[in-house]
Amino acid sequence: xxxxxxxxxxxxxxxxxxxxxxxxxxxxxxxxxxxxxxxxxxxxxxxxxxxxxxxxxxxxxxxxxxxxxxxxxxxxxxxxxxxxxxxxxxxxxxxxxxxxxxxxxxxxxxxxxxxxxxxxxxxxxxxxxxxxxxxxxxxxxxxxxxxxxxxxxxxxxxxxxxxxxxxxxxxxxxxxxxxxxxxxxxxxxxxxxxxxxxxxxxxxxxxxxxxxxxxxxxxxxxxxxxxxxxxxxxxxxxxxxxxxxxxxxxxx
Ligand code: G3P
Ligand code: MG
Numbered sequence: 001x002x003x004x005x006x007x008x009x010x011x012x013x014x015x016x017x018x019x020x021x022x023x024x025x026x027x028x029x030x031x032x033x034x035x036x037x038x039x040x041x042x043x044x045x046x047x048x049x050x051x052x053x054x055x056x057x058x059x060x061x062x063x064x065x066x067x068x069x070x071x072x073x074x075x076x077x078x079x080x081x082x083x084x085x086x087x088x089x090x091x092x093x094x095x096x097x098x099x100x101x102x103x104x105x106x107x108x109x110x111x112x113x114x115x116x117x118x119x120x121x122x123x124x125x126x127x128x129x130x131x132x133x134x135x136x137x138x139x140x141x142x143x144x145x146x147x148x149x150x151x152x153x154x155x156x157x158x159x160x161x162x163x164x165x166x167x168x169x170x171x172x173x174x175x176x177x178x179x180x181x182x183x184x185x186x187x188x189x190x191x192x193x194x195x196x197x198x199x200x201x202x203x204x205x206x207x208x209x210x211x212x213x214x215x216x217x218x219x220x221x222x223x224x225x226x227x228x229x230x231x232x233x234x235x236x237x238x239x240x241x242x243x244x245x246x247x248x249x250x251x252x
Contacts, residue, residue: 034110108138117131
């Protein structure tokens with residue numbers, strides 16, 4: 001059985017790991033989420049210049065590491081030289097940019113992992129193929145959910161891995177709202193990951209009637225989370241899994 005069906009709803013997903021407490025998209029942030037008792041985490045992945053999926057949010061190294069330049073313009077061995085921890089705090093100096101393989105390997109069977117395919121500036125690259133190859137190699141499809149704002153990625157994942165769970169990410173803004181429904185009709189993902197500005201009680205009821213489950217992001221405020229829990233949200237993607245798990249414990 002898929003891990004997503006083993007955890008009680010709502011499921012708390014640590015956004016880029018426990019990113020309020022540790023540097024985003026690092027093994028330290030994922031380990032911390034695990035030690036907090038979080039059932040799931042979200043990560044972002046894109047390809048290095050030599051075609052290896054690594055875990056990082058931005059197209060460049062500049063914001064989160066001590067390096068500069070495009071992820072896609074560097075080889076894995078170059079990427080490995082950079083520090084992804086020290087900008088967050090000295091305590092995390094030495095944390096690297098992990099490969100997707102290292103993360104999937106460490107958390108296989110332990111946590112549900114939401115893999116966001118982040119090749120938005122190179123939508124026709126080999127990322128879905130490389131990620132699908134990894135999932136096959138790891139034999140861990142039952143602990144993965146694939147998401148993307150780019151529908152093509154989900155179509156390609158479905159073709160490569162027909163049993164995969166997929167989620168369409170929907171950003172805020174009117175254009176996305178208009179785009180979402182034809183794309184959803186074509187893709188029929190099991191999950192939808194809308195920005196939190198979409199969430200109302202009626203919206204959740206309507207999605208549930210259509211047979212889709214809704215995980216929203218990025219929810220860090222207690223009052224907002226409480227409202228979403230009351231309305232029947234299926235999952236919250238949060239930077240602060242500790243606070244959300246505490247709230248959920250009182251809620252049940
Ligand atoms: O998957 C939810 C969220 O991560 C989407 O936005 O920019 O944080 O990757 P972003
Ligand atoms: Mg993301």
